[in-house]
Amino acid sequence: MRRYNPREIEPKWQNVWAESGIYKTNMGRTADKFYVIPMLPYPSGDLHIGHWYNFGPTDTVARFRRMLGQNVLTTIGFDAFGLPAENAAIKRGIQPAVWTHSNIDSMTKQIAQIGASYDWDHTLATCNPDYYHWNQWLFLKLYEKGLAYRAKAVVNWCPKDQTVLANEQVVGDNNVCERCGTPVIQKEMESWYFKITDYTEHLLADLESVDWPEKVKTMQQNWIGKSQGALINFEVDGSDKHIEVFTTRPDTIFGATYMVLAPEHPLVMKIASDECQPQVEQYIEETSHKTELERKTSEKHKTGSLTGAYAINPATQTKIPIWIADYVLASYGTGAIMSVPAHDERDWEFAKKFDLPIVHVYDQTGASEDSWYNGEGIMKHSGKYDGLSTAEAREKIVTDLAKHKIAKEQTNYKLRDWLISRQRYWGTPIPIVYCEDHGTVPLDEKDLPVILPEDVEFTPTGRNPLLDREDFVNTKCPICGKAAKRETDTMDTFVDSSWYFLRYLDAKNNKVPFDTELINKWMPVDHYIGGIEHAILHLLYARFVTKFLHDHHGLDFEEPFKKLTNQGIILGPDGQKMSKSRGNVINPDEMVKSYGADSLRLYLMFMGPYEQGGPYDMGGIAGTRRFLDRFWTLLGEFLEAGSTAGDAQGLEITAAVHKTIKKVSQDLERLDFNTAISAMMELVNHLYKLKAETGLTQSASWRFALETLTQLLAPFAPHIAEEIWESLGHDSSVHISTWPQWDEKLVAEEIITLAVQINGKVRSEIVVPTDISEAEAIEIAKADEKIAPQLDGKTIKKAIYVPGRLVSLVI
């Protein structure tokens, strides 16, 4: 008998599939289309186990859908712009383009080992001009609608990477650069922005329409950070100036005993009294030098400085002092707050420290005035609003103040516009030139793409080499033709990945970014699978771009990803995050060498719930390999046995197979890969048992079992399934065969075992026909030889029969 040798059959079938083109999708057949893709990978040059965990199961879904008869498109590409290429260039003196393309080549070869059913006609790499051309097109479209703009603002700057970062790219407790971990500093710069805030409400509301993990939806909601409240105007005492504050709790205005401005607030120096001016200046100076880390660690001991100015509380008409403090952020709301120490933790701490008055303006059951409390309650110390609920007062106070134009309702968001400028070389050039006469001028669409030179010189400082490329920088003004300068900033790579799923569908179109009619037939992506690390950034940007294209470019859908699944994280065998320094990295190439791609795919899906991830176990992959070996052995014995006349175990085998079809089908639908695989293992074990009992390995029902199992296994372990399918005498691929159907009648067993409980404890088991009546079941249970003695002299108070499960007697 031939041995199972994945090293031989896996490359063989990968070649056969490539040559026969069985995974090429007919793009014209759209009625039953199913578009499933993993998230666009970065071509780091090494395919790690996390990629396998993303791509393998995604391919399993694609293969399952294909066998169910749907017209599946699945493919992959590369998110090929970005910093690592430049770092490699600086460190190793190799051009980013060369480094990237060589990585793409080697990763493409590694990806081939997975045996995924990609249609490579749809692949792309974002660093190719035929892709980034359309990033530039998108930029111009946004610019036309006023949704791409340039502004001077304080931005997050990474001193190491020498570039601006989006808010979303500043991470961790101490605000470090997402890429290199260097603490980010604040710097004022001119940058390009995409006006994502125009879509805030849509981005929020449409979350309801998608089939995404609740966790991701919540993360996006929190990021958008909608809060409803009011803007209230406070008059500065003895001046014509006003301070506007944003508050979500206008009902607590009678408890506003002081105000606080952010140190950066423009009014600070204008209102500060002469005697306070020096301290105020000093405080501003001090806080401007504080790093984010220092600002955070001072969370519990607040700092601040008195301005010497006073404001009039419009509700109480009393004078309240105005402070500045860095616990108030210039970037949120109006950069100024009314402080209600009795009902806000931060204000409480500040008031305690600086000995400011504290007035509780509502009662709350269980709360004491020895401390602050928030939430709802009954108003007091609030004039005519006393006795109302806080919710009622909230509305009334704003309405009343609004009559005097002192307040108005206001909704605030945390979401900021998307800063897309990067002072880096390896990215999409922004299609803008600067002309002395005409200022900022967008290029004409016909002049696209602005080609990024691929032979540049790097200096160790990381300075953008485009700045020194005169042939790039010097150009002509599209309006007047006079000498002008090109923008040297490039786009954030998240622009690249914000629409690539549209380009996949029409990847070779060199006239337009995509054919709208085709896109409308194939979108949205039916199932999108990738890591939760993209819960905010990528997914929010992709949704924004999709909505923009919907509004202005004829897309008839507003959400790009119908269903989203986040795979878990594979940890090292020690349960820790895999890292080179820990030495716990599992190399998938080695696993493929030792066990085969099918075993690795299978193991990754078998180790636990897909969304959970977990530690990699060397024994575990040996187990899935053993399962494939056992299946292979059954096949070999079947083929060698020759034909037999009888079909002794026919019914039992048929029932077991149908049960397995049902289980695997339903589990795959839910992405419960682990239990689907265990069901297949059970069937193989069952066949082994029958073999041991009868010595038979061949009959019509054995053939049925082996063929069906091959089909069920095909989405998980595509190579061995194809090999076995061929051995069983099929000419065409198992992967385009029709997914087996189960017969409910055959799944149902004729004889079942019921548990018999006395007072809730299992005391015996009875074997009865499935369709037994309640009365019969109870009678048989009572007469059972183990049960009867225990009933002696006792009265049965109650008898419960759960069909198919148990009989419970209460005595």
Add this chain to the structure above:
RNA sequence: GGGCGGAUGGCGGAAUUGGUAGACGCGCUGGACUCAAAAUCCAGUGUCCGCAAGGAUAUGAGGGUUCGAGUCCCUCUCUGCCCACCA
């Protein structure tokens, strides 16, 4: 501080509406095969008592509802992830 998860044998994990807890895999033990080992096959494997039949006990801890709770309710402990001075 806020939000969302999670806690089941030696390990990864099953248990779809409250119905025989521990499927499946790993590991371990014993047996078959072998000169021997590996591989393979067969059997066993939550814990405690017992030669056994059997019994007791058991899903982070404690309480509750129920004929019956891993699953529902209350209290608590531990833990993972995300966000966080957002007014």
